Amino acid sequence: MKLEIDESRCKGCNLCTMVCPYKIYRPGSRPNRRGIYVPDLDQPERCPNCRLQGLYGRRLCGVCALICPDQAIRWVPEKPFEPMKVVIEY
């Protein structure tokens, strides 16, 4: 699992940067082609959701995706699902 901002949807409101307890989102610094400052992701692998969801079998946080008014935040599969690895990483 990996966090992703859909650039075609994000309007640069920065709400994600406000709510993430892990400060994974940082206000963007350069406008994209549409003039939008899309936030940058800072070490998204720190997101407990991404790391632990498989383990606990349910969503652990997800606040960023819920609060994003533009449905721009989503999780995409990163690599084949390897539950064991997660435990070690912790």
Next chain:
Amino acid sequence: MKLEIDESRCKGCNLCTMVCPYKIYRPGSRPNRRGIYVPDLDQPERCPNCRLQGLYGRRLCGVCALICPDQAIRWVPEKPFEPMKVVIEY
């Protein structure tokens, strides 16, 4: 002061007969020309309002006139106002 029912207004609802604590109104027995059973007045002089209003300087009951939905009940002056007499009558 004397109680009077205006026959041209009364519709014979008998609410006055219900509310007067002195039972001064009695359901009418004969229809008038318009087919209405106008209540009969039974010894209207028993009405404390009529007797005592002058003395106390304010309306004492007046429920019949207030409740009459047809504005049919009113007081008309009976004889020249003689306050002293009232006291004696009591």
Next chain:
Amino acid sequence: MRHEIRFSGFGGQGIILSAVILGRAAALYDQKYAVQTQVYGPEARGGASMSAVIIDDEPILFPKVRDPDTYVIMSQQGFEKYGKSPRDDAVMLLDSDLVHDRPSCTWVGIPATLSAKKDLGREIVANIIMLGALTTATTVVSGPALEKAILDSVPKGTEDLNLKAMRRGQELGIEGGSS
């Protein structure tokens, strides 16, 4: 033949129901054409209510009563508003205690309200008495048709009372003190 019947009285007397029953009797049971109309409105409550029926052997086109040949009047105000100038050959049934004036045309006085109260114990059926009288004092409707129509129209449990009222009316319609 076209008959125009006008009913009038005060609210609560069943003036409209009378007309409905008469219309039904004529249309369903006398096999004629009938149209029933009425005056509506809150003003009719305090004052005089009015309803009317046209009965004809042919389909009825113009549906409004304009010059009735038959009247059923149950209050003085109704008389004043709707019964004052009947045509000469009209017949008027009056509730004799409630209507104080008398018309220029033929009339039949029926003590309907009094009789309803005294003979039947329920003032409310005065209108049915008047309808009953119509069958004997006029030719606008037949007795059997009226009977069926009454049975169609009155609340369950009151059939007997109403038929009694009709019969009483039929008697009064014959006796009725006429001008």
Next chain:
Amino acid sequence: MRHEIRFSGFGGQGIILSAVILGRAAALYDQKYAVQTQVYGPEARGGASMSAVIIDDEPILFPKVRDPDTYVIMSQQGFEKYGKSPRDDAVMLLDSDLVHDRPSCTWVGIPATLSAKKDLGREIVANIIMLGALTTATTVVSGPALEKAILDSVPKGTEDLNLKAMRRGQELGIEGGSS
């Protein structure tokens, strides 16, 4: 002479205010006739907003801009929606950092937003920079008229900032890297 000027950008850039100021400059201080119009609507919020001014020496009858001779474009989307097919002899002022494409007609790139942020510390006055540039890169409006119109239109306390922005625009309008 009839001039048709079209402004486009995104919501919040002050596209409509620009047109209002320009119209006022022309009508009140250049003693011409001017009509200002715009595209409204929530759809304009997300996407490109547009406003327009017609300036003429005679009264303006038909009030809609149909084929502008002058453009002020402040966003890529605005360019795509409202600036794609200018007539050959038109002049287009572009915010050079926000508009990525370039038109077929004469154009002048103005780094308005960048300059507003960097030189003046307030991005919000980018539109005034563009207006300033209009006075030097085109002949649709005079500098003094624009100055008065700006002073009429901006909030109290921001006059200096806005006039600075206008002056900066006038410089950039001369320097502006053209096609």
Next chain:
Amino acid sequence: MQGNIASAEGALAAGCTFFGGYPITPSTEVAEHMATRMPKIKGACFIQMEDEIASIAAVIGAAWTGARSMTATSGPGFSLMMENIGYAVMTETPCVIVNIQRGGPSTGQPTMAAQGDIMQVKFGSHGDYSIIALAPSSVQECFDLTAKAFNLADRFRTPVFLMADEVIGHMREKIEIPDSVEIVRPKPLPEGALPFAPGPDGVSGFAAFGTGRHIPVTGLTHDERGYPDTTNPARHESLVRRLVSKIEDARHDIADYSIVNEEAEYVFVCYGAPVRTVREVVERLRLPDTGYLQLRTVWPFPEGLLSRFPKVKAFIVPEMNLGMMAREIERHVSVPVIPVSKIGGDLHTPEELVEAVKAAGGLL
């Protein structure tokens, strides 16, 4: 049976399962009859709403579940419905609205008959549109035309109006209730078709809510998917023109009328209660040189029928308003159009129509 009750029965015979209304004289008996009948019919719902705006809203909502749905009102309530009537037009919602006309403007004469809403039904909501309106002249027609209204509503996906009047609504006559009435339901929405893509007749198929077609309904100008597209003039033009032409192009097909005596020189054009007097004059009194055109479909106006009277010298239009349909007729003919306006609640008398023919130059 009373006209209003016949109308309710006509609706039930046509399978109406939703009635949302608000009482108003002289239409109330329609609602009251529905309140008595519907609770006994499985799957049917009668609801008295908080006002007429809510009534028509609920009716439109119910229609989208596939229910045949209806409301009934009179002048003041009808005026309140205007905004949502436009919504029904724009969203192509089939539904039936009964208006028992009374004397206006405003509260006017609540208990008296009139035909003063006959232009309102066509023009009362903002913007350009067309609707279908029927007008009964007898209790039987109250039944028949109400049932028919549902079929037209479904076929053309549009609100259909029964524009009766107090005379007909409150009159009682014997009627014949058929064992079953013809029922035409809307064309289904073909698999894969867009919900607002028109068929060849300009009407799109219909799929009820809950059937998995995910239809977004909006009163905004929209494309064939139902998506708003409000700033594109061409889109608006094609949508509105289609909504109008699906009805106007079918005007001769929709027309429901009677013609008596095509050879007439003095032709009454009539609808609703005045038909009764016209028939009295033409059929019963057999007034020479007269004939009539009774319109049961008032809108779309079937102007072609006016040319069915080759010898006509004048059209005489008795209406219980100040000459509303006469205005429409004036647009289409070159012979004189003579309005015989009567307001205040009384029906035209036969004598008045005879007078009108005389005034038009007839009966000499």
Next chain:
Amino acid sequence: MQGNIASAEGALAAGCTFFGGYPITPSTEVAEHMATRMPKIKGACFIQMEDEIASIAAVIGAAWTGARSMTATSGPGFSLMMENIGYAVMTETPCVIVNIQRGGPSTGQPTMAAQGDIMQVKFGSHGDYSIIALAPSSVQECFDLTAKAFNLADRFRTPVFLMADEVIGHMREKIEIPDSVEIVRPKPLPEGALPFAPGPDGVSGFAAFGTGRHIPVTGLTHDERGYPDTTNPARHESLVRRLVSKIEDARHDIADYSIVNEEAEYVFVCYGAPVRTVREVVERLRLPDTGYLQLRTVWPFPEGLLSRFPKVKAFIVPEMNLGMMAREIERHVSVPVIPVSKIGGDLHTPEELVEAVKAAGGLL
């Protein structure tokens, strides 16, 4: 200055002291401007009501206190006002209603211009009635005609409508604001006169609430005292005919128009935004044989003006609707009436009008 703001300023110049409204695109600026201006004017009241029904109700209520009062709205809100507009007509309440027309039906095109409510303003409420409607074609006319609307409202004791459109309402042009505008207040109610007894012009005098005249105002059919009398046909007929004729009889007096080139063969009849294109074509392009009639008073329709063009071969009627005024013109003339309908929000272009003249047989 923007058209909508000019309209608000015109009202203030005319002494408007009450504005009750509800926001709706594209009329909102009228209310917003009033909200900014009125709190600074002694005795003036701006109130945002809960909806359009309440807005027009409050405006009528305020009018009875003697205040010049007004509201502004657009299509959907206008539809909601229909019932109370009828009430204003029936009670002869002077007030001004601004409708900045947008694309309908229904929510339609909230931000685009149209003229689709021009029949609704005349027929949108139930029953028979007449009103006065004005249509501006410039920002200056927004100012002038709004001020004038108050005078007409007072003079005829009737609601008066400013039927503008989004083009004019949202356009900015320079205008001249006079130092003062002409103000005509209603005739006072003579001492001892009945409150609804008409003067020779059919209009009764007016006395504001609070001045001791004890006026009972009702939307029911009423007598000259204002007492309800709802079942008397003659009463209704005389009342409604008076309400209609006090306006219709004055149609030529009320008419506000411009005529250019009475010798024209191809005559444009126009009002509102399309006037701009017509003038472009006739005055700027000087298209041969053309002229125009601009109606600033749309209702009552001043049909007599149509005969001011002796050589006319066709009337060409450019409207931002599907030919509404063209319908009206058809009733009155025998030459062809050619509607040039354009809906969707764009104004007619000069080329389109040139085409229309060609199609009518001109420019050969």
Next chain:
Amino acid sequence: MRDDWLREDRLPHIYCAGCGNGTIMNCVLEAVEKTGWDQKKTIFISGIGCSSRAPGYILTDSLHTTHGRAIAFATGVKMANPSLHVVVFTGDGDLAAIGGNHFIHACRRNIDITVVCMNNHIYGMTGGQGSPTTPIGKTSTTTPYGADEAPFDLAELAMAAGANYVARWTSFHVKQLTDSVLTGLNTPGFSLIEVRCQCPTSYGRRNKYREPVDYMTYLKSHAVLKEKWERSAAPGTELPVDSFLVGEFVRRQRPVMGVPDEA
């Protein structure tokens, strides 16, 4: 005295025999008299319904408006000229069915008018359809099998919406009603006085209160004095079936609109 406020030339009024509306009119006029208000400056406003016919019998300026809209009209009158005294007569249908929105908004604004609602639990004028206050189980022409929608508590609604003064009485409680109306008239801001009353014709006839006196008897016996109830009933106890509270529910001083400037 009260007679000075009546249009004698319109009496008798159109109300049915024994209709509660006439009684309520009396009490309101009685209270208005007591305020000492200038008859010239007192305006009665109503919507449509039997109840709403009341202003037509009163000798002042009055507006008999459209169904449900009385309060919106009243808002215009009061805001345009705050020196006028504005009293609204309305019915349960007029106020709570079609007029519900204007009602709650006037409460919210706390506009300085007094609204007297003649709540007969029915649409009297149109012949007896159910209203938003028809109690569950009661019959009307549109609830022939008994009403199944919950009724509004008008007093609660007015309080939740923000009104300054809210009271409830019945047409039997003429004295208390008069006093309460007087308090309402004198309280700045929005006052609602709900008056439960008999409609023998449209409600009584179908619900076993055929005679006016029958319903009066019910009102007398089932109205529970709020003060008393709160004093005596254990907290949380439900009122006996068919009973209801009467009395003053709230009297407070939230900010108001439409009160004349001090100047």
Next chain:
Amino acid sequence: MRDDWLREDRLPHIYCAGCGNGTIMNCVLEAVEKTGWDQKKTIFISGIGCSSRAPGYILTDSLHTTHGRAIAFATGVKMANPSLHVVVFTGDGDLAAIGGNHFIHACRRNIDITVVCMNNHIYGMTGGQGSPTTPIGKTSTTTPYGADEAPFDLAELAMAAGANYVARWTSFHVKQLTDSVLTGLNTPGFSLIEVRCQCPTSYGRRNKYREPVDYMTYLKSHAVLKEKWERSAAPGTELPVDSFLVGEFVRRQRPVMGVPDEA
């Protein structure tokens, strides 16, 4: 998952950057998903306003109706086919200004629908006019000198009118909001979930909350948990200025309408 309920072909939506409406849509869809309702049988209905545009982005049958009337339309849908699940999206203007009457009547009937009100205290769509929930003193285009009319408390109104479930949250409280909506969906009868949220464009800009994050910060800091407040505050204490309660206000089982027959 949630994406299955979105019309991808209509995104991005028309909402301004940082508009709270998008967030609320997410939470509602999240809750709807959890109910396990059939997408085919779930209907979203709205009036007119920015908030009311939400159904247009959801892949179900939906009605985007006229301003203020959503609940009346919803009543028709639900009563005609009680097996459908009906959710209404509305705004403070749509629900409480023009739509107030339908709102209180649906509460009274306790009709089985769930209403989510996106309360941004402003008319967003039309460019920022005051609404019946604009707090006193706040500016808008129609209250340029600060609002002076008292705002509605929507939750109190719904309770007084009879709703079975009433809660209030904000667009910041996405988790609690989601849970609350879910409870509302599952409670038979009328459910109101009021969600206070930011409109940076029309409200924020004029009231010193220009950036979306500014208003979020306000919501976070001024929302007081009802349970906590009731536990800790001395009875009768007023809430601090600009603060408001959030949480579940009522959950009850009054008789309802529009619930499918058991059969």
